[in-house]
Amino acid sequence: xxxxxxxxxxxxxxxxxxxxxxxxxxxxxxxxxxxxxxxxxxxxxxxxxxxxxxxxxxxxxxxxxxxxxxxxxxxxxxxxxxxxxxxxxxxxxxxxxxxxxxxxxxxxxxxxxxxxxxxxxxxxxxxxxxxxxxxxxxxxxxxxxxxxxxxxxxxxxxxxxxxxxxxxxxxxxxxxxxxxxxxxxxxxxxxxxxxxxxxxxxxxxxxxxxxxxxxxxxxxxxxxxxxxxxxxxxxxxxxxxxxxxxxxxxxxxxxxxxxxxxxxxxxxxxxxxxxxxxxxxxxxxxxxxxxxxxxxxxxxxxxxxxxxxxxxxxxxxxxxxxxxxxxxxxxxxxxxxxxxxxxxxxxxxxxxxxxxxxxxxxxxxxxxxxxxxxxxxxxxxxxxxxxxxxxxxxxxxxxxxxxxxxxxxxxxxxxxxxxxxxxxxxxxxxxxxxxxxxxxxxxxxxxxxxxxxxxxxxxxxxxxxxxxxxxxxxxxxxxxxxxxxxxxxxxxxxxxxxxxxxxxxxxxxxxxxxxxxxxxxxxxxxxxxxxxxxxxxxxxxxxxxxxxxxxxxxxxxxxxxxxxxxxxxxxxxxxxxxxxxxxxxxxxxxxxxxxxxxxxxxxxxxxxxxxxxxxxxxxxxxxxxxxxxxxxxxxxxxxxxxxxxxxxxxxxxxxxxxxxxxxxxxxxxxxxxxxxxxxxxxxxxxxxxxx
Numbered sequence: 001x002x003x004x005x006x007x008x009x010x011x012x013x014x015x016x017x018x019x020x021x022x023x024x025x026x027x028x029x030x031x032x033x034x035x036x037x038x039x040x041x042x043x044x045x046x047x048x049x050x051x052x053x054x055x056x057x058x059x060x061x062x063x064x065x066x067x068x069x070x071x072x073x074x075x076x077x078x079x080x081x082x083x084x085x086x087x088x089x090x091x092x093x094x095x096x097x098x099x100x101x102x103x104x105x106x107x108x109x110x111x112x113x114x115x116x117x118x119x120x121x122x123x124x125x126x127x128x129x130x131x132x133x134x135x136x137x138x139x140x141x142x143x144x145x146x147x148x149x150x151x152x153x154x155x156x157x158x159x160x161x162x163x164x165x166x167x168x169x170x171x172x173x174x175x176x177x178x179x180x181x182x183x184x185x186x187x188x189x190x191x192x193x194x195x196x197x198x199x200x201x202x203x204x205x206x207x208x209x210x211x212x213x214x215x216x217x218x219x220x221x222x223x224x225x226x227x228x229x230x231x232x233x234x235x236x237x238x239x240x241x242x243x244x245x246x247x248x249x250x251x252x253x254x255x256x257x258x259x260x261x262x263x264x265x266x267x268x269x270x271x272x273x274x275x276x277x278x279x280x281x282x283x284x285x286x287x288x289x290x291x292x293x294x295x296x297x298x299x300x301x302x303x304x305x306x307x308x309x310x311x312x313x314x315x316x317x318x319x320x321x322x323x324x325x326x327x328x329x330x331x332x333x334x335x336x337x338x339x340x341x342x343x344x345x346x347x348x349x350x351x352x353x354x355x356x357x358x359x360x361x362x363x364x365x366x367x368x369x370x371x372x373x374x375x376x377x378x379x380x381x382x383x384x385x386x387x388x389x390x391x392x393x394x395x396x397x398x399x400x401x402x403x404x405x406x407x408x409x410x411x412x413x414x415x416x417x418x419x420x421x422x423x424x425x426x427x428x429x430x431x432x433x434x435x436x437x438x439x440x441x442x443x444x445x446x447x448x449x450x451x452x453x454x455x456x457x458x459x460x461x462x463x464x465x466x467x468x469x470x471x472x473x474x475x476x477x478x479x480x481x482x483x484x485x486x487x488x489x490x491x492x493x494x495x496x497x498x499x500x501x502x503x504x505x506x507x508x509x510x511x512x513x514x515x516x517x518x519x520x521x522x523x524x525x526x527x528x529x530x531x532x533x534x535x536x537x538x539x540x541x542x543x544x545x546x547x548x549x550x551x552x553x554x555x556x557x558x559x560x561x562x563x564x565x566x567x568x569x570x571x572x573x574x575x576x577x578x579x580x581x582x583x584x585x586x587x588x589x590x591x592x593x594x595x596x597x598x599x600x601x602x603x604x605x606x607x608x609x610x611x612x613x614x615x616x617x618x619x620x621x622x623x624x625x626x627x628x629x630x631x632x633x634x635x636x637x638x639x640x641x642x643x644x645x646x647x648x649x650x651x652x653x654x655x656x657x658x659x660x661x662x663x664x665x666x667x668x669x670x671x672x673x674x675x676x677x678x679x680x681x682x683x684x685x686x687x688x689x690x691x
Contacts, residue, residue: 001075003031003042005057005068019061026053049078049156049166050106078168079104081111083152085174091181091210093258094141100152100171101134110155110165111135117148141178143260148176182209185217187251187262195241197271198342202238205251205262209233215255221247240343241268272299275339277306277348283434284327286357286389292323294337294348302339309334309350327355329389358437359388364429364445367413372448374532378417379447383429385410392433399425421449448482452532455479458489458525458541465544466516468551474500476526476538477508485530492523492540499524521545 003023011017021040023031031042044051052075058067079102086097100111108130116122127135139150154168185207195201203226205219217235218228226249227237239245246268252261273296280291294304304321307314314336317323325331334350363384366372373379383394394412396404406412412429426444460466461473476487483505491497500511513520525540547555 001044001047001051001073003044003055003057003071003073005040005042005059007038007040007059007061007066009038009059009061017061019059022058022060023055024057025051025055030055046104047075048104048106049075050104051075076166078102078154078156078166080169081152081154081171083150083171083174085150085176087176088174089177089179090141091179091256091258092141092143092145092260093181093256095257096139096141096148096150096176097136098139098150098152098174099134099136100154102154102168103133105133105154105156107131107133108157109133109135111137112153112155113137113139114151114153115139115148116150117145140257143258145178148178150174150176179210181211181255181258182207182215182253182260184260185251185253185262187219187249187264189264189266194269195266196269197242198344199241199268200238201241201245201266201268202236203249203251203264205235205253206233207253207260209255211255213255215253218252218254219249220252221249242344243268243270271344272296272302272339272341272346274346275302275304275337275348277335277337277351279335279351279353282352283354283356285435285437286328286355287326288355290325290327290331290353290355292335292337292351294321294339296339299341302341304337304339306335306337309336327353329355329357331355332389354389354434356389356433356435357387358435359392359431359433359440360386361440362394362429362431362442364427364442366445366447371445372450372531373419374450374452374534375419375421376452377419378415379419381414381416381427381429381445383412383414383431383442385431388431388433389435390433392431395430397428397430401425419449421451423449450482450530450532451480452534453478453481453485453528453530453536456526456528456536456538458538460524460541460543463541465546466520468518468545468547469515471512471514472516472543474511474513474524474526475508476511476528478528478536479507481507481528481530482532483507483530485528488527490525490527491520492525516543516545518545 005021005023007019007021009017009019016036018034018036020032020034022029023040023042031040033040040057052073055071055073056068058065082101082103084099086099087094090096096115098113100113102109102111108128111127111129111134113125113127114122115124123139125137125139127137129135139148141148151173152171155165157165185205187203187205189195190202190204191200203219205217207217209215212231212233214231216228216230217232219226219235219237227235229235235251246266249264249266250261251264252259275294275296278293278295281288284290292306294306296302303319305319306317306323308317309315310333317325317335332353332355334352336350337348339346339348363386365382365384367380367382381396383396385392388410390409391407392409392412394406394408395402396406396412396414398416403416404412404414406414414429416427426446428442428444430439430441432439456476456478459475459477461475466472474489476489478485484503485505485507486501486503487509488501489499489511491499499513502509502511521544523540523542526538527535528538529535
């Protein structure tokens with residue numbers, strides 16, 4: 001096969017141009033030449049299926065490149081495969097190893113191996129080889145394989161897009177001969193052909209072995225191995241035949257992978273049927289008599305025994321056909337009887353005996369304990385028994401109405417979800433079992449329906465403003481709720497302070513707080529609860545502690561005193577200021593006034609004696625001072641200045657009555673040792689209380 005590439009190149013005359021022609025197959029370079037010729041040939045001496053593919057060529061000349069269109073070539077047919085076998089003669093259980101090769105073919109390839117034996121469908125194995133043109137496979141030699149033929153095929157993809165496959169012709173056919181390592185085993189029964197229960201049955205399984213190594217003989221029934229031997233040609237097994245021994249037995253011989261089996265069906269005739277246990281009663285009261293009898297239909301010569309079933313092993317009661325006992329509740333259970341003939345023991349079906357003790361009087365109570373229920377909540381009752389053999393049928397009644405029937409062992413419960421406030425019907429339950437004593441009924445249980453607290457409120461007298469030191473009454477009440485009711489009064493603080501609590505069988509309480517203080521100002525509320533265990537909180541009220549009336553009067557009086565004091569201080573300050581001003585003006589004329597003061601006053605006294613008051617005071621003073629001076633004598637040398645205060649009333653020019661206001665005359669008298677010398681200086685000051 002030749003792949004030819006033509007290059008059409010235009011050039012100037014007498015110009016020598018070398019160009020590069022490249023041929024590709026499926027994108028891979030297969031041929032390349034550099035020449036000045038315009039034709040290139042890729043020669044394939046012997047076309048194979050591997051040469052199937054897409055070809056194209058590329059021409060490069062003077063820096064220019066051009067490619068042809070793709071050309072698909074399909075080479076039909078493949079090389080004939082060559083098959084070889086590792087062994088031409090094998091034993092059953094061994095493996096035949098095969099090798100199939102496709103010379104001159106290029107992977108990826110598929111190899112199909114076939115195993116053929118006479119009058120059977122060939123077995124095939126498909127192997128994919130991605131990187132080599134040969135493959136291997138193994139076939140096991142099974143029981144019954146005699147003469148085996150093997151061959152193989154090769155396959156490859158010829159169109160990658162459509163995944164089309166092309167197959168080769170079959171390889172050479174290889175013959176493999178199979179030899180038996182041992183013959184098919186023989187299984188026989190040495191005892192008589194008619195086997196009856198009680199007969200001894202003996203099995204023998206044997207084979208002929210070509211090579212005594214790693215051989216095993218197994219006897220089994222229903223996948224249960226009865227016996228097995230290794231590296232021996234004979235297996236023996238014997239047992240006393242029973243009815244259960246009937247069935248199919250299998251003898252199997254194994255060596256390596258080789259295995260051969262033989263089956264034998266065995267029928268064992270029944271010697272006698274299973275015994276039947278009967279009871280006088282299956283359910284009876286305690287202390288009653290029970291009779292158990294064991295029998296075999298149409299067969300009387302047997303050894304009988306009566307037993308009671310137990311988890312730790314059956315308990316023998318009596319080796320006899322019959323048993324009579326007076327029972328109690330502990331005798332409840334399953335009983336069987338066994339019969340033995342010629343060493344064959346058969347067991348009857350179990351019989352259930354139930355012994356009943358009478359039920360005691362049931363006790364009906366509330367699961368939560370107290371015979372009460374919160375309105376709106378379900379009520380769960382429990383009915384209990386101290387005695388009574390289960391199963392026990394419990395019946396619950398509300399009034400005379402049946403509410404629930406329960407079958408249980410020792411107790412039953414009933415949930416009543418329809419609780420009404422004024423429902424006066426009592427509850428009761430009864431219990432019964434299969435004892436002949438009948439039904440026992442509990443006492444009637446009356447239930448208290450607890451109404452939860454509704455709408456708590458808090459009030460106070462007086463309400464709102466309260467005088468300091470006075471008392472306050474707090475009233476906490478509820479609109480509805482079952483007694484007794486627990487009342488709590490709180491004052492709101494950071495952690496809410498409990499002030500008062502009390503439990504009363506009433507719907508309200510009054511708490512008197514005798515004395516209120518400014519610290520009691522705040523917000524108050526009450527919390528109410530009863531046996532419904534639901535706390536109901538009232539709306540808060542605010543108490544404002546204000547000053548008492550006498551406290552207001554004291555404060556008002558204190559304020560008035562402060563105001564009067566302030567006015568008094570203001571007037572005193574004003575008068576003091578005026579006084580200082582007068583003193584400063586009179587200080588300058590003090591010397592002149594001291595000389596003229598006495599004469600002027602004496603003249604006034606003489607002329608106006610009827611209206612001048614205080615003259616005698618001056619005279620007395622002068623005489624007193626004279627006498628005193630005379631009496632003192634020389635001791636007055638060191639005498640100090642003395643002052644005398646004289647009150648003088650003045651008249652207006654028209655001799656009117658004495659005007660309001662006084663003048664105070666201060667006389668300063670200085671005394672010497674030898675002669676009395678008076679120096680009098682007068683100071684006049686207005687007096688507000690003068691008349």
